[in-house]
Amino acid sequence: MTSDWVISRMEAIFEDQVDAMERCEDDGKLAICMRIRPRNSVVPAPFQGEHDAEPASGEASVRMRTIRFPGKSTPEAWKYTVITRILELIHEALISGVAITKRDIYYRQPDLFVTQSVVDRCVDDLAFTFGVPRSLLNVSAAAKGLVLGNFTIVRADGAAMNGLSEKEGVLVPNIVPTDTLNLRSVEFVLVVEKEATFRTLASSNLKDSGILLTAKGYPDIATRSFLRTISTTNSTLPLFALVDFDPDGLAILSTYTHGSASLAHENAALSVPSIQWLGIKSQDVSALEGVHARQGLLKLTKRDRGLAQRMLGNEVFGEGGLEGEWRNELLVMLMLGVKAEIQILEAREGGVVEWVKKRLGLV
Structure with missing residues (x-):
């Protein structure tokens, strides 16, 4: 799996959003489907090499959620906007071949993201959804160690x-x-x-x-x-x-x-x-x-x-x-x-x- 594959996946998402806007129908609301990442990081799991295979979105064991715009609530609309903006920034980094950090992403639009943790969580959610390591998103880790x-x-x-x-x-x-x-x-x-x-x-x-x-x-x-x-x-x-x-x-x-x-x-x-x-x-x-x-x-x-x-x-x-x-x-x-x-x-x-x-x- 390469960065070109990730770019094509992102562009497919963007195209889906454009198609939905052009339909202007009730069932054509803007929507992004995300795989639900386990939140319990303190209970470890043995590695299985998940990132070596394409995400199997059809598997019953994979839980999905759909984030819509305008959505059922203001928080959902905000979440959609955040994910779309982060996708745009990562896509830009991949196309230009320039690595960015989660902190770089946050400071591109802090009024939208509100906190750094929002960016951190969304970037990891996107990597999990695509089934790739974060390095393939051109997002490098800022060290604390x-x-x-x-x-x-x-x-x-x-x-x-x-x-x-x-x-x-x-x-x-x-x-x-x-x-x-x-x-x-x-x-x-x-x-x-x-x-x-x-x-x-x-x-x-x-x-x-x-x-x-x-x-x-x-x-x-x-x-x-x-x-x-x-x-x-x-x-x-x-x-x-x-x-x-x-x-x-x-x-x-x-x-x-x-x-x-x-x-x-x-x-x-x-x-x-x-x-x-x-x-x-x-x-x-x-x-x-x-x-x-x-x-x-x-x-x-x-x-x-x-x-x-x-x-x-x-x-x-x-x-x-x-x-x-x-x-x-x-x-x-x-x-x-x-x-x-x-x-x-x-x-x-x-x-x-x-x-x-x-x-x-x-x-």
Whole structure:
């Protein structure tokens, strides 16, 4: 599937709207059909390579919705106008061969879009409707994640980026096929859930022999894409993840590893199944000693329990599913009724830095 295919699909939509206006009949109202994208992105789904095939709009499992103009209400008319305008801007970018970001789209007409989240959601909805990764829409991801480490990226024009150029990390870069990623001095990659922990580890010498990466919580596409590029550039490079001992931590780990339901059409190009779970796990919590350390334990909230229960019914975490250890850890959380953040490791001698070094076999 190519950008030309996407352009033709968009132009077919535009032609349908023109035909409807020319008919001027009751059944000729302007309308755009959209596939309904799953919204539950925190319950992961294993990737199936959906974006490699054309969208099967006739399948019974695909839910559709029709957005009309003028529609039954003002919000529906506004929604139609937003989608049409975003389609126009993406079509323009594809024809001109210029990549744009979601933020670029928003600032082209902020009075119409109202908030950035409206643009973000609609762009992903359109990619899902067409059954293509967002890159085929020429919409690039604006990074929120940080990376630090002993790697270099050489662009086609000769410009180079050093992963050690900023001591507190740089925004996750966008790597294109013409770039060269040099990982010769990298011995491991560590994905960290929390920015605070990332900064603590950044102050150590771990960055000199590895790569530290954080998306500051649930991963964005730019961070997932960068990690995927690392894994495909050097398939033998060990990748590890350090997340909280709670349902969100495991959901974040699974998003990196297997992908998310809300972006299922992009999972095959973003997932990294080779990530190893470094911690923290129930064994790390049980090994804590002293009153101060155990005071760092938190009770599971009602939301935590609800999320854990939903995850246990998912293909990844289900009985006999893809990740038996993850399922067992979720069950332990529910049984004990506790969770723990990465920061609890600071109660140990040497803190999180020494803990990570020991787990990685660096001491």
